[in-house]
Amino acid sequence: MITDRSVFRDDWLPDVQHREAEMTVLTDALTPVLDGDRAEDVLLHGPQGVGKTVLTRAALDRLNRQQPTPSAHVHCLGASTAGIIRSILQELPGSDPARTTPQEELIATLQQRVTEPTVVVLDEGDDLPETDIVDVLRRVPDISWIAICHDEIDWLSRVNESTRHGLTDRSLQLDKFTTSELTDILEARQRVGLEGGVISRGQLRTLADGAAGVARRGIFALRAAAELATERGHTTIEDVDVEDSFDRARRQLREQALESLPLHHHILYEIIRRKGEVRTATINSRYDAISAVAYDGYDQTPISKRERRTKLQKLVDYDLLACEGTGPAREYWACDPSISSPLDLQVPVP
Template sequence: MNIEDRILQRKRRGERRRLLVDESALSPVWHPESPVGRGATIERLLDRLDPVFDGETPEDVYVHGPSGCGKSAVVTALFRHLSRHLSSPTNTIQTTTRSGSESGTTFAYVDVRTATSEFEFYHRLLDESTDESVPRRGLSTDELRGRIRKSLRTQSLVVALDHVDEVDPSLLEWLARERDEWSRDVSVVAVGRASPGGAPEAVSDAPTVEVPRYHRAEVTDILTSRTTAGLARDAVTHDQIRTLATWAEGDAHDSLAALLGTVDAALDDGATVVEEDHLRAGMDSVPRPCVSLGRVLALAENRQEVLRYLLELDESERSSVQKTADALASRSSLSASTIRRYLYELAEQDVVARVQADESNGAGRPPSRVEPRFPTRAFERLTAVETRTAN
């Protein structure tokens, strides 16, 4: 008797009965090592960054394209590989008191949606530029700034700033002023949705790399790649994948959000394969248009808590902003007035929508019910995973 073979056979049989194999592979905010269908775009961006291979600092560049076209996937993957091949451990920005003398280039990726203060920006820049842990306590903004400036005496920096058109323009203006005080060249790869004419002023004159919307076949390939890694074999059919790809209309983010919602619906049913009603539930959980999950997950925890509770309310409890705030306050430690303020802020950010009622029972302006404008099932699933991990 070969015990090893028998154990492996039973293990494989158990995996066939399980729908979900690797949840991270299904997440719209996770990016693979090699983005599917974006080879030509990577080549164009490498052309712009080509001077780094000769030890020089390239010009700034603005990478732009519509939602869900793979901009973040391209930039994060490329910077990961550039850092691996062109930066040695001694060429990363120092985070301790020791000094380094070697010259080189440091590559860093910063999602500016999560770096809305000087301290957060410098902390994330350091955190992305070294393998060492950067403490959040015991360091001031001036100390972080000083470490970066010191390192730039001998190193150049290429920094990717993602989602630049989703934050206050003053962040880029501040960064432009900071660059003037740094002692070595710094190159910025800015990433956003706006066309060059509508780009933030700080990068409006930079050379551009346009990322086109995906074709349906490319979205199909992306979904196939993700389901192969994340789901059990034969858990989803090719026809179902094509249905999702057609529905998404070239938006990879929406297709992946709907896929994760589909899997969530199937898991709720205790199913081991995806059925058509699961697919419909997944697509229905993604509003069109919708805000990206990355933007929602970048919100402060108290805002995310409000959104999680919002999804528990029925339509009558969301019939006006005030009713919504009152209902949420009964579930949360936050006051109704604070929640009301959050709801208005979230509406300005397009995370929720205030949909005006068709009729009003009294005089004055009709009330506005509150509707989520983000992928609901995917958001609940991703934040539940984060909560389980934290605990």
């Protein structure tokens, strides 16, 4: 029933639908490159799964069809300044730097290597304010950046004034899709990825409605419905397959999200998952108690309470944790305790 599984992956690049105004803002920011000038910086923000990365990739693809342009797409979640620079250099022409290369040497190499307008995409950039990467990139005259994050207000509140001022006109928000818009997106995917005639427009609308405007959720549900129909021996996707697709898609999304996160998130997640409902104060005391064991064998080191709050919010954004309350009394719990970290962690439960 599924004829092209790549259609359901995050790295598949579709024709962008229902983002015409946002695409115009982004392509306008990139237009100076066509005249040999540096593009404008952009902060692209919005909820998880609404197509921020897809829109960015589509805009760069459009730019490259007019003028081939060096670019680097870096996943920044949990990365240090040096780690981000190293990743940028790995995507640009030239030899890859050694892992032991000092940060200042990495910066010097970046300055020497970038001699024409270059666009750096800082994906999953919610942690960027904890680094000085934006200031570093400004030391390279030809580099512009597109930072992708969830919460604009939080992100801007944690960066310096010059960065905030520079983004006054280039802060771009992506909202959730309407049910009708998401139905169109799913219809386009199924035309490429599924056998013809196996799902109706009405069923696609049911999937879109259940996805609540989140494209990734709808796309995963569409794939799950096709998988269930195949497993059940159905020749077309039936309503029961659509109904049951959401639970499977939700689990697949959570598993993928957890797998994509850095070590710090896994440790915090496992503390909560194994403990059950737990308050922030208890999470912090538990983290401090087990951190020496949990980080043993890894390059990373324990993080501060402020950084933990950011990581916990990311776990909530990824639908891995739920929470209620505020401050030290805020309680967290795993949305699906049966989903465990794929890492081999030593996180003992008292």
